[in-house]
Structures are given as C-alpha cells and as structure tokens.
Amino acid sequence: MKNRVITISREFGSGGRTIGRRVAEKLGIPCYDSELIQQVAEKSGFSENYIKDAGEYAPGGFLASALSHRASGPNNADYLWKIQYNIITELAEEGPCVIVGRCADYILRDKADCLKVFIHADLAFRVERIVKEYGEREESPEQRLRDKDKRRAAYHRFYTNMKWGHAQNYDLTLNSGTLGIDKCVEIIEGLY
Amino acid sequence: MKNRVITISREFGSGGRTIGRRVAEKLGIPCYDSELIQQVAEKSGFSENYIKDAGEYAPGGFLASALSHRASGPNNADYLWKIQYNIITELAEEGPCVIVGRCADYILRDKADCLKVFIHADLAFRVERIVKEYGEREESPEQRLRDKDKRRAAYHRFYTNMKWGHAQNYDLTLNSGTLGIDKCVEIIEGLY
Numbered sequence: 044m045k046n047r048v049i050t051i052s053r054e055f056g057s058g059g060r061t062i063g064r065r066v067a068e069k070l071g072i073p074c075y076d077s078e079l080i081q082q083v084a085e086k087s088g089f090s091e092n093y094i095k096d097a098g099e100y101a102p103g104g105f106l107a108s109a110l111s112h113r114a115s116g117p118n119n120a121d122y123l124w125k126i127q128y129n130i131i132t133e134l135a136e137e138g139p140c141v142i143v144g145r146c147a148d149y150i151l152r153d154k155a156d157c158l159k160v161f162i163h164a165d166l167a168f169r170v171e172r173i174v175k176e177y178g179e180r181e182e183s184p185e186q187r188l189r190d191k192d193k194r195r196a197a198y199h200r201f202y203t204n205m206k207w208g209h210a211q212n213y214d215l216t217l218n219s220g221t222l223g224i225d226k227c228v229e230i231i232e233g234l235y
Numbered sequence: 236m237k238n239r240v241i242t243i244s245r246e247f248g249s250g251g252r253t254i255g256r257r258v259a260e261k262l263g264i265p266c267y268d269s270e271l272i273q274q275v276a277e278k279s280g281f282s283e284n285y286i287k288d289a290g291e292y293a294p295g296g297f298l299a300s301a302l303s304h305r306a307s308g309p310n311n312a313d314y315l316w317k318i319q320y321n322i323i324t325e326l327a328e329e330g331p332c333v334i335v336g337r338c339a340d341y342i343l344r345d346k347a348d349c350l351k352v353f354i355h356a357d358l359a360f361r362v363e364r365i366v367k368e369y370g371e372r373e374e375s376p377e378q379r380l381r382d383k384d385k386r387r388a389a390y391h392r393f394y395t396n397m398k399w400g401h402a403q404n405y406d407l408t409l410n411s412g413t414l415g416i417d418k419c420v421e422i423i424e425g426l427y
Contacts, residue, residue, distance in 0.1 A: 163403050210400045210408035211355050215422075218406045222426065230407075230422055234414065 047156040048135045049231060050147040052199075052207070055191035056169030056176075058219045058227075059162035060143050065228045067141040070235055075134060076143040079127070086126050094123060124202055144195075148212065149203035158234055159213045162227065164220030239348040240327045241423065242339040244391075244399070247383035248361030248368075250411045250419075251354035252335050257420045259333040262427055267326055268335040271319070278318050286315060316394055336387075340404065341395035350426055351405045354419065356412030 049066060053059020060076055067074030084091045131150045134140055135157070142151075148159045164172075170184040180187060196207040205212050215234070217227045241258065245251020252268055259266030276283045323342045326332055327349070334343075343349045356364075362376040372379060388399040397404050407426070409419045 161402050208402045210353050210402045210405070211410075213402070213408070214410045214413045216402035216405070216408040218403075221406045226426065230425070233422070233425075234418065 047139045048147075048151060048154065049141045049158045049160060049235065050151060051141065051143045051160045051162060052146075052148050052213070053144065053162040054164065054169065054208075055188055055195065056173040057162045057164040058172060058224045062162055062219065062224060062227050062231070063141045063143040065224075066231045066235075069228065069232050070139070070141075072139040072141065074141040074143065079130065079134075079142070079145055082130050083123060083127050086130070087123055089119070089123065146199055146203055149199070149205055158215075158231070160231060161208060161210075161213045161216040162219050163208060163216065164218055168220030239331045240339075240343060240346065241333045241350045241352060241427065242343060243333065243335045243352045243354060244338075244340050244405070245336065245354040246356065246361065246400070247380055247387065248365040249354045249356040250364060250416045254354055254411065254416060254419050254423065255333045255335040257416075258423045258427075261420065261424050262331070262333075264331040264333065266333040266335065271322065271326075271334070271337055274322050275315060275319050278322070279315055281311070281315065338391055338395055341391070341397055350407075350423070352423060353400060353402075353405045353408040354411050355400060355408065356410055360412030 049063070051059050051063040053062075063076065064074050080091050080094050083089075083094050087094070127145055128150055131142060131145065131147050134142065135147075135151050135154060148157075148161075151157045152159075166185060166188060169188055173187065174184050182190075199205065199207040208216075210216055215230070217230065219227050222230075241255070243251050243255040245254075255268065256266050272283050272286050275281075275286050279286070319337055320342055323334060323337065323339050326334065327339075327343050327346060340349075340351045340353075344351075358377060358380060361380055365379065366376050374382075391397065391399040400408075402408055407422070409422065411419050414422075
C-alpha cells in the first residue's frame with residue numbers, strides 16, 4: 044500500500060493529535076488539524092470557533108433537525124461540511140500529508156493510498172491527559188470526555204453513516220493508553 | 236507493557252490464525268488454536284467437532300434459549316464455556332503464548348500483560364483467501380463469510396457482552412487486507 048495520506052480519527056484526550064503531528068514531523072510531511080479549521084473559516088466567512096464547535100455537533104440536534112433544518116433544506120452545518128469536504132479532497136490531491144479529525148477518513152474512503160487510523164484510550168488515561176493539556180474546568184474531566192466522545196461520534200455518524208470506532212472502518216486502530224504514544228507514532232511511521 | 240500473552244480475535248478468512256501462528260513462531264512461544272479445542276474436548280468428553288461448532292453459535296439460538304435452556308439452568312454450551320474459561324486462564328498463567336479466538340480477549344481482560352489484537356479484512360480479500368484455504372462449497376463464499384461472522388459475533392456477545400470488532404476492546408486492530416499478513420505479523424511481533 045502506498046500511503047500518501049494518513050487520516051487520524053481519535054477519541055478526545057487519547058493523544059491522536061499529538062501522534063499525528065509527530066508522525067508528520069518524522070516523515071517530513073504537513074499535518075492538518077487546526078490549519079484545516081482556519082482554511083474552512085477563510086472560505087466560509089464563519090469564525091474559527093464556530094467551525095470548531097460545528098465539527099463536534101451533529102447539525103441541529105435530533106429534534107431540531109427533524110422538525111426544521113432538514114425540512115427547510117441545507118443549513119450552516121451542511122454548508123460547512125461541503126467546504127470541508129472540498130478542502131480535504133484538495134489537500135489529499137496536493138501531496139502526502141497527515142489529516143487529523145474532520146471525518147477525513149470518510150471523505151477519503153475511496154482513495155487506495157490512504158492509511159486510516161483510529162486512536163483511543165481508556166477513560167483514566169484520557170482524564171489524566173486532558174487535565175494536563177487543557178487544565179481543570181467546572182465539569183469533571185470524565186464528564187467532558189463523555190460529552191466530547193458523544194458529540195464526535197454523533198457528528199461522524201450524521202455525515203458518514205459509519206460507526207465511529209468500529210475496527211472495520213480503519214486500517215488500524217491503536218490504544219494509546221496501553222501501547223504508549225511513542226509506540227503508536229513508530230507503528231504508523233513504519234507503515235508509511 | 237509486558238505482553239506475556241497475545242490474544243487474537245479475527246474475522247473468518249482474515250488470516251488471523253495464520254498471523255497468530257507466525258507471530259508465535261517468530262517469538263518462539265506456543266500458539267493455541269485447535270490445540271485449545273482438543274483440550275476442551277478431552278476435559279469435557281464432547282467431540283472436537285461439537286466444540287468447534289459450539290464456539291460459533293450463541294447457545295441454543297435466541298428462541299430456544301429464551302424458551303428452554305436458560306430457564307432450566309446451564310446447558311452444554313455453558314458447561315463448555317466454563318471448561319474453556321479455565322483452560323485459557325491456566326494457559327495464560329503457565330507462560331507466554333498466543334491464543335487465537337475462543338473469547339480469550341475477554342477471559343483475560345484483566346491481565347495487564349495481555350496484548351489484545353483483532354484482525355479483519357474486507358469481503359473481497361477474505362473471499363479469495365477462504366476459497367484458496369478451504370476450497371469451494373455449495374454456498375457462495377460471501378454467504379459463508381457472512382454466516383461465520385454473524386455466529387462469532389453472536390457467540391462473543393452472548394458470553395462477554397462486548398461488541399466484537401469494536402476498537403475500544405483491543406490494544407490494536409489491523410486490516411490484514413490493506414496492510415498485508417506480513418506487516419501484521421511484524422507489528423504484533425514488534426509490540427511484544
């Protein structure tokens with residue numbers, strides 16, 4: 044397999060973004076993560092914060108979308124999805140890169156030279172990481188993790204109809220908690 | 236992580252058994268697969284074929300078990316499960332080894348020094364492999380694969396209440412179709 048593009052989906056706090064950056068650095072190729080959000084912001088006219096949030100909520104919530112948005116045609120989230128879709132497709136065509144999150148695994152699903160990775164870890168490992176990385180908040184770290192996971196899974200499901208975290212959707216999935224971040228970087232690098 | 240035991244769950248035809256054997260060979264440790272079935276047969280008095288089949292059917296089927304077996308206490312499958320549980324626990328205590336299938340991932344879930352692997356591949360890859368390995372049959376290879384997958388998932392679910400093939404249940408999952416059998420062997424060996 045020629046892996047020109049590596050997509051990394053990840054549970055919040057699992058270190059997926061760190062792993063993506065380190066793999067890209069080692070391979071000397073670009074890593075798109077927040078850069079992607081910036082590009083979507085530029086092309087859409089929305090703020091970066093809005094786009095960041097939109098990437099973690101299934102549009103409108105179930106009731107709202109059943110009752111209004113979907114019936115009245117595409118909404119903001121659909122518009123952003125389209126822009127994101129185009130940007131990711133273009134980036135993948137431009138050259139080798141690592142893309143973190145934003146459903147890139149689905150968007151590039153028919154590209155044979157794409158290595159699809161999912162990173163996860165158990166709650167305890169992620170709790171420790173997010174408190175260290177992002178500091179304390181009012182809600183408990185466990186609650187923050189559960190909320191984030193739920194939103195990401197719902198967003199992914201809404202636009203891709205694929206089960207998030209289901210092994211069959213990926214070339215490999217890694218538990219960063221038991222294997223360690225370094226080992227994950229090494230395995231992905233070795234597959235490129 | 237000290238990986239004294241490697242458990243390999245796999246989709247039928249994905250090459251999981253071959254991968255397990257080759258990893259064990261490279262590491263110079265035993266691989267239990269059909270040997271396990273033999274041991275269960277010896278301890279239970281049932282035939283090897285009966286045990287092989289029992290490992291792929293959730294006991295009794297839904298209706299049968301709802302109506303009779305479960306209500307009237309443990310059945311043959313539960314009895315076999317108990318024997319299998321004990322054998323796997325003992326093997327894992329004896330020393331380093333690879334164990335293929337038989338819900339070993341679940342049985343050893345609380346052992347910290349156990350590397351839990353899931354191997355899968357897309358239908359086309361597995362169809363080609365099973366026709367080559369096991370020859371043609373009356374049903375189409377696609378049908379055989381779907382049946383086997385369904386049975387293994389149901390059996391696993393029945394005894395473990397875990398979702399089969401869900402990334403979060405494993406340390407790593409590998410797509411043998413896209414990565415290749417050799418690469419899978421190499422990654423697992425490298426983690427030991």
